[in-house]
Amino acid sequence: SQTIHQWPATLVQPVGSPLSLECTVEGTSNPNLYWYRQAAGRGLQLLFYSVGIGQISSEVPQNLSASRPQDRQFILSSKKLLLSDSGFYLCASGTSGTDTQYFGPGTRLTVL
Amino acid sequence: AQKITQTQPGMFVQEKEAVTLDCTYDTSDPSYGLFWYKQPSSGEMIFLIYQGSYDQQNATEGRYSLNFQKARKSANLVISASQLGDSAMYFCAMRESSFSGGGADGLTFGKGTHLIIQP
Numbered sequence: 001s002q003t004i005h006q007w008p009a010t011l012v013q014p015v016g017s018p019l020s021l022e023c024t025v026e027g028t029s030n031p032n033l034y035w036y037r038q039a040a041g042r043g044l045q046l047l048f049y050s051v052g053i054g055q056i057s058s059e060v061p062q063n064l065s066a067s068r069p070q071d072r073q074f075i076l077s078s079k080k081l082l083l084s085d086s087g088f089y090l091c092a093s094g095t096s097g098t099d100t101q102y103f104g105p106g107t108r109l110t111v112l
Numbered sequence: 113a114q115k116i117t118q119t120q121p122g123m124f125v126q127e128k129e130a131v132t133l134d135c136t137y138d139t140s141d142p143s144y145g146l147f148w149y150k151q152p153s154s155g156e157m158i159f160l161i162y163q164g165s166y167d168q169q170n171a172t173e174g175r176y177s178l179n180f181q182k183a184r185k186s187a188n189l190v191i192s193a194s195q196l197g198d199s200a201m202y203f204c205a206m207r208e209s210s211f212s213g214g215g216a217d218g219l220t221f222g223k224g225t226h227l228i229i230q231p
Contacts, residue, residue, distance in 0.1 A: 034218060043116075043203055043221035044157075059218065088155055092219075100147070101219060103157035 002027035004104035006091050012110045019064075019078040021107050023091030026072070033074040034092040034101065035066055044090065050074060086111045115139065116204050116222035124228050131191040133225050135204030138185065144208045146187040147219065148178065151201040160202075163187060199229045 003026045013019060025031055032051050036044040046059045048066035056066050063082060067075045074091055088108050094101040117136045125131050137146065148160040163171045163178045171178040179188040191198055205219040 043223045044205075044219070046218040046220075049218050090157060092157075100159055100162055102159060103149075106155045106157075108155070 002031070002093055002102055004091055004093050004102060006089075006104040006107050008107060009105065010108045010110075012112060013081050014112055015083055016080045019076070019081050019085070019109070021076040021089055021091075021109075023074040023076075023104055024072055025074075025093045028072070028093065028095060030071060031093040031095055033068065034094070035074065035076050036090045036092060036103075038088040038090065038106075040087070048076070081111045083111050085109065114222075115220045116206055118204055118222035118225050120225045121223075122226040122228070124230055125194050127196060127229050127231050128193055131194050131198070131227065132179070133189040133191075133202050133204075133227065135187045135189065135222060136185055137187060137204075137206050139206065139208055141208040144206055146178070146180070147205040147207070148176070148187075148189045149203045149205060150198075151203060151224070153200070157203070161189065194229050196229050196231060199227060201226050 005024045007022055032049060034049045035047040037047055038044045047064060048056055048058055050056050050068045053068050053071055064076060064078050076089060086109055088106050090106045091104040092101040115138050119134050144165045146163045150158045150160055161171050161173045161176045161178050163180045170180050175192045177190045179190055201224045203224045204222045207219050
């Protein structure tokens with residue numbers, strides 16, 4: 001079974017600072033990878049997904065970006081954080097042809 | 113229009129009782145999948161159960177079952193013999209095969225139901 005790692009677990013950043021969140025996956029090859037954000041008390045919103053190295057699709061226009069430098073590594077970045085970027089960021093992994101996405105433990109980001 | 117609707121923001125249930133969490137969905141895609149996830153206070157999203165649109169029988173996983181009523185576009189989660197550890201947020205989600213046309217099956221989530229099991 002696959003295991004998804006995310007770090008850091010929590011992060012407090014000032015407005016205007018850069019961001020880098022990392023997600024790595026073990027136990028599977030060539031997964032589809034996803035970044036979701038959950039605002040306080042809300043459901044999850046899909047931000048980015050990737051079907052392969054260097055292939056990124058964005059669902060929500062914003063000041064965030066994603067990259068996939070390796071098959072099982074997915075990075076979420078920002079050059080300048082906004083207050084509205086605060087939230088719980090979850091990375092998920094799924095395999096084409098199956099139906100289930102498995103989630104990592106998440107990163108709780110607070111922008112002050 | 114919302115694609116996933118969960119009408120119960122919160123529920124209180126006595127331990128050992130059965131629980132039904134409501135979920136209705138909206139799609140014109142003939143091929144889709146429906147999921148339920150549990151999110152305890154720690155924040156992790158735990159996969160519980162999956163139902164495909166072409167599945168003839170309701171999905172079951174241990175104490176979890178999915179009451180799938182396709183004509184009503186309903187996919188309620190049933191938890192039998194609830195336990196204190198079942199207290200958590202529960203999210204219904206849908207995968208549409210034509211999601212964004214991008215070839216990856218992103219999930220659309222409802223707003224969740226906060227379930228509290230009382231002793």
